[in-house]
Amino acid sequence: MRGLYGTGHGKDGQHRGLQPRHARLAVAAAVAFIDFVSETHRYREASEPER
Known part of the structure; x- marks a missing residue:
């Protein structure tokens, strides 16, 4: 995101960049993704047969 929207990499002084809403x-x-991965892991762990 920094490369495309940040002030670095040769951007001029007029570049506006991202707003706080983009960060939110x-x-x-990211939170939704981690929740999904964690829930999937717990589901698979609970579904595994005992060894």
Whole structure:
């Protein structure tokens, strides 16, 4: 995200970049992904037959 929207990499001084709402979206998406992966792991762990 920094490369595309940040102020680095030769951007001019007029570049606006991202807003706080974009950061909130990125965090919320990451949380949703981790919740999904964690729940899937717990589901699979519970579904495994005893060894």
